[in-house]
Amino acid sequence: MSQGSVIAIELVGHLSAEALEQRLAVARRQLESSRAALRCNLLVDALNMTDYDNAARDAFVRFGAEQRKRVRRIAIVTGNRLWMMVIAAMALASGQIMRGFTTREAANAWLHE
16 A cells, blocks of 8 residues: 555445444455554545444544554544534544544545655
8 A cells, every 4th residue: 555545445434343343344354454564544434424323423533543654644534513512622632643634535635745
């Protein structure tokens, strides 16, 4: 994977910690099967996510912190303005470069900067 490569996952409906772990397992496998020395970007499409458990949010923060050496940036796409603040808090808590966007196009543009 090149520096600009993007791994994408989609989150749908109510997000439990178990459902998030299933989606993150896909991303982890892609990270591990790639050339591990190269960092990539993660695109999280949460446009069809309706809600989440606190345990899921905490698991995502842990993932962000654990994958800082492999993941260059995380873009989360959501139409929920309140979640933009949650994304900013998760970025601070994980130490990961992470931003919220309202469109996939804007998210991809940022990931490829």
